[in-house]
Amino acid sequence: MYSLESKDLHLYYGDFHALKGITMGMKKNEVTAFIGPSGCGKSTYLRCFNRMNDLIDNVRIDGEVLVDGVDIYQKSILVDDLRTHVGMVFQKPNPFPKSIFENVAYGLRVNGTKDKNLIAERVETSLKQAALWDEVKDKLKKSAFELSGGQQQRLCIARALAIEPSVLLMDEPASALDPISTAKIEELIYQLKENYTIIIVTHNMQQAGRVSDNTAFFYMGELVEYGKTKNIFTSPKDTRTQNYVTGRFG
Amino acid sequence: MKRYFHNFGERLIEGILALSGAVTSLTVLLIVVFLFKEGLGLFSQHPVSEGGVIVVNNQNPVKELSAKQIKEIYDQNITNWKEVGGKNQPIKIFRLEDITDYYPEEQLGANFEYLPQRLSELVSKQPEIIAYFPEQYLSKNFQGHPIELENITLGSFLGGKEWYPTIQPAVQMGVLPLILGTLWVSFGAILIALPLGLAAAIYTAEIADNKVRNTLKPVIELLAGIPSVVYGFFGLVVLVPLIQKVFGLPVGETALAGSIILGIMALPTIISVTDDAMRTTPRAMKEASLALGATKWQTIYKVVIPYSISGISTAAILGIGRAIGETMAVLMVTGNASVIPHTFLEPVRTIPATIAAELGEAPQGGIHFQALFALGCILFLMTLIINVSVDMVSAKKKANR
Numbered sequence: 001m002y003s004l005e006s007k008d009l010h011l012y013y014g015d016f017h018a019l020k021g022i023t024m025g026m027k028k029n030e031v032t033a034f035i036g037p038s039g040c041g042k043s044t045y046l047r048c049f050n051r052m053n054d055l056i057d058n059v060r061i062d063g064e065v066l067v068d069g070v071d072i073y074q075k076s077i078l079v080d081d082l083r084t085h086v087g088m089v090f091q092k093p094n095p096f097p098k099s100i101f102e103n104v105a106y107g108l109r110v111n112g113t114k115d116k117n118l119i120a121e122r123v124e125t126s127l128k129q130a131a132l133w134d135e136v137k138d139k140l141k142k143s144a145f146e147l148s149g150g151q152q153q154r155l156c157i158a159r160a161l162a163i164e165p166s167v168l169l170m171d172e173p174a175s176a177l178d179p180i181s182t183a184k185i186e187e188l189i190y191q192l193k194e195n196y197t198i199i200i201v202t203h204n205m206q207q208a209g210r211v212s213d214n215t216a217f218f219y220m221g222e223l224v225e226y227g228k229t230k231n232i233f234t235s236p237k238d239t240r241t242q243n244y245v246t247g248r249f250g
Numbered sequence: 251m252k253r254y255f256h257n258f259g260e261r262l263i264e265g266i267l268a269l270s271g272a273v274t275s276l277t278v279l280l281i282v283v284f285l286f287k288e289g290l291g292l293f294s295q296h297p298v299s300e301g302g303v304i305v306v307n308n309q310n311p312v313k314e315l316s317a318k319q320i321k322e323i324y325d326q327n328i329t330n331w332k333e334v335g336g337k338n339q340p341i342k343i344f345r346l347e348d349i350t351d352y353y354p355e356e357q358l359g360a361n362f363e364y365l366p367q368r369l370s371e372l373v374s375k376q377p378e379i380i381a382y383f384p385e386q387y388l389s390k391n392f393q394g395h396p397i398e399l400e401n402i403t404l405g406s407f408l409g410g411k412e413w414y415p416t417i418q419p420a421v422q423m424g425v426l427p428l429i430l431g432t433l434w435v436s437f438g439a440i441l442i443a444l445p446l447g448l449a450a451a452i453y454t455a456e457i458a459d460n461k462v463r464n465t466l467k468p469v470i471e472l473l474a475g476i477p478s479v480v481y482g483f484f485g486l487v488v489l490v491p492l493i494q495k496v497f498g499l500p501v502g503e504t505a506l507a508g509s510i511i512l513g514i515m516a517l518p519t520i521i522s523v524t525d526d527a528m529r530t531t532p533r534a535m536k537e538a539s540l541a542l543g544a545t546k547w548q549t550i551y552k553v554v555i556p557y558s559i560s561g562i563s564t565a566a567i568l569g570i571g572r573a574i575g576e577t578m579a580v581l582m583v584t585g586n587a588s589v590i591p592h593t594f595l596e597p598v599r600t601i602p603a604t605i606a607a608e609l610g611e612a613p614q615g616g617i618h619f620q621a622l623f624a625l626g627c628i629l630f631l632m633t634l635i636i637n638v639s640v641d642m643v644s645a646k647k648k649a650n651r
Contacts, residue, residue: 050541057459084543094534097557107542110552156538163542 001069003028003197004049004167009063011044011053018044020221021063026214028166031189031198033212033229035205037244040218042201046169049199050086051079067167084111087165091172093152095144095159100136103144103155107163122162130158131188150181157188168192170200174207186211205245209233217241285630288623292407295617296399297421303385304397304419307377312336314398320420321412323380331378344372344381370394382419402617407624413588413599415608415618423621427588429628431505431598434591435580436573438509439516443569446513447520448562454521455528456550467525474518482582485511490583497595503585506594511579516569523568527561528554563643571636575629577602601629 002025011019019041026032034042047053048065051072065072072082084107095103104123113119123140127133132154136147144155153173160168170189174182189198189211202208208215208229215232217225217240225232225241236242243249297317298304304320306312312334315323322328323341332338349358353368366389373381374393381394388396402423410424450470454463485507494502531554539549555562585597586607605622612618 052537052541055537055540080543080545083541088538088541090534090538090541092534094532094538096535096538096553106539106544106552110539110542110544110548159538159542 002026002066003068004199005064005066005069006045006048007064007066009045009048009061009065011041011048011062012060013056014058018221019048022223024216024223024226026197026199028197029193029195030213031193031200031211032214032216033208034199034201034216034218035203035208035244036218036224037249038203041221042216042218043171045218046171046199046201049167049169050083050088052088054079080111084163085165086167086169087160087163088169089153089157089160089171089173092176093149093156095147095152095155098144099141100144100147100155101140104159104162107159111163122164123158126158126162127155129161129192130154131184132158148181150177150184153177153181153185154188157185161192165196167197168199170198172201172203175203182207205233205247217244219244282630285623285626288620289627290624292423292617292620292624293402293404295402295620297402297423297617298399298419301385302382302419303388304380304382304399305373305388305392305394306380306397307373308394309377310336310395312397313395314400316400316406317402317420317422318406318410318412320397320399321414321417321422324382324419339378341380342376342378344376344379346383346387366392407621408628411590413604415612415621421617423617425601425621425625425628427590428599428601428604428625430590431584431588432574432600432602432629432632434505434594434598435508435512435584435600436570438505438594439512439573440566440570442509442513443516443520443573444566447517447565447569448524450517451521451524451528451565452550452554455525456546456554470518470521473514474522478515478576478578479582481511481515482579485579485583493595499595501585501597503583503597504595505584505591505598508580508584508598508600509594511583512573512576515576515579516572519572520565520569523565524558524562527558527565530561531557560643560646564640567636567640567643571633571640574632574636575602577606581606601625605629 005025006022009019009022010017022045034046036042044053048061049067049072053059053061061073067082067086070077096106098106101123104126105119108119108122113122124133127136132151135151136142136155139146144152147155153176157168157173174185177185186207189200192198193213200208200211212229214227215229216223217232217236217238219240225236225238232241233245236245304315310331312331315334319328319334323334324343326343328334328341330338330340349365349368349372352372358364358368366387369381369383369387370389370391370393373379380397399420407423407425408429409426410422411426412422412424413427414422454466454470458466489507489510490502492502493499493504493507535553535557536549539553540546544552580600581603584600584603586599586603587597588599588604589596591598605625608618609622612622
């Protein structure tokens with residue numbers, strides 16, 4: 001069974017047909033990279049899995065999106081609950097205007113965790129998982145804005161991990177960061193794979209090659225090619241994929 | 251050549267812009283200097299009513315009294331000279347109209363030509379007397395000495411509890427009731443406007459869809475464009491009778507009426523500023539909250555409000571500023587009694603309303619006139635403090651980013 005799956009998924013922004021019949025599945029403990037030129041629909045597709053597209057007016061969805069085999073667009077699904085199972089990391093670091101500790105504790109608090117010891121414990125483990133603990137353990141009370149961009153992004157990852165999701169959606173998580181911070185995030189993704197299903201949207205071919213097991217190439221709202229990362233980069237079946245990964249367009 | 255003209259044009263425009271900046275600053279400066287020059291003149295004035303004189307018998311050791319003591323004497327709260335530092339003898343009050351009790355009309359002359367002489371006689375005969383009459387009846391060889399009045403001090407001006415700027419024989423210039431009235435009404439207004447404005451702003455910024463928002467925003471901004479006299483009229487005709495009926499009061503013109511009207515008037519400012527502040531909350535930050543399983547309302551009160559808190563405080567302070575300076579509507583609905591208010595259901599008199607109502611009848615350059623200017627200075631300082639705090643809050647906001 002796939003951890004994440006979509007069947008003939010169509011998405012429309014008003015009259016614009018943004019996703020055209022996407023059918024694919026992603027397994028647990030694997031990293032899947034979504035690549036493709038800007039506007040190809042890869043971020044839109046990613047946001048279907050935690051229903052972030054609900055926030056936009058005039059969005060219409062046809063087809064099925066399954067998380068652990070459950071259709072998440074059926075009426076009985078509580079969106080808030082879904083989002084605690086499907087965590088998300090955004091393109092730009094977006095910490096809350098709160099302390100480092102409170103940023104990580106936020107997800108626990110909004111989901112009703114009151115036990116202080118449990119919260120403190122979860123904050124520590126999450127920060128350790130995100131490889132940030134050693135850098136911030138002495139200044140947990142400081143504002144999250146005092147951290148560097150790379151640290152902020154790892155804080156956002158820790159924040160997403162604190163509520164123990166089973167899936168992690170990453171929307172270009174390293175595009176706003178310097179090479180050293182990027183390397184740290186990639187290392188992190190590699191380690192997190194053991195416990196999570198990870199999707200990473202990226203514009204960086206090398207990054208996709210380094211971190212992912214599978215790669216999906218999107219073009220104009222269509223899934224052009226999906227397979228082992230190795231195969232996509234070395235022997236793509238579709239000429240559009242070949243042109244893109246070799247840098248001829250995009 | 252063309253280039254030369256181009257440069258000249260640029261210079262000319264720069265010059266005009268600099269000039270208008272300078273003229274504006276100079277005008278503001280001039281107004282402030284004028285305000286304070288007139289206002290501070292008050293403290294070199296004797297508080298005796300214009301053209302009047304207060305005299306006592308020559309044997310009376312009392313030489314100087316404060317305006318408050320004179321009022322107490324004339325109100326018969328002080329009845330013995332001992333209480334104001336004189337001999338142990340009862341005080342006999344004399345007003346000019348009492349003269350016929352002492353002298354028949356023929357002794358005063360047909361045109362009161364003997365009046366100064368009779369007054370002098372009367373004061374010299376009565377050791378307990380205190381007399382107040384117009385200065386023109388003070389004869390050259392008057393038997394008795396005039397009472398010196400203490401100058402108005404800043405302390406008695408700010409701390410005085412009575413505001414009777416035209417009372418005779420000594421005017422009472424205590425502005426405490428007016429300051430407190432202003433603060434009460436403004437405080438009440440913000441108490442009403444802040445929760446309502448905050449709720450409306452949350453609705454327009456976060457909950458309403460674009461269609462509702464695009465109708466609601468112009469309506470709210472229209473509220474700011476209604477002339478204040480119209481608000482006052484509305485308050486007088488609708489609100490005042492309503493308050494009178496609901497609370498069973500003898501009069502409906504109360505601090506509460508002023509607070510409600512001012513609250514409504516401050517609403518557009520509060521809603522607009524808060525709405526703008528909330529809408530600067532980055533979309534990414536709200537999405538991050540929702541992505542962690544927070545509900546919409548949790549996101550609003552845990553992320554949006556903390557993020558825009560300095561904008562909200564700015565809105566509140568601007569709202570208070572609007573309320574403190576507002577004149578016409580308050581003048582019409584608050585009843586204008588210059589007493590220190592104890593509840594919201596009493597009439598109050600605010601500083602702006604006092605200035606507007608009394609400036610017309612105060613002779614230019616007189617003590618009353620200057621007292622009104624001093625009130626203007628107080629109001630100016632109050633709004634200055636408010637503006638400075640807005641700047642400080644916004645500066646803090648910038649530092650936080």
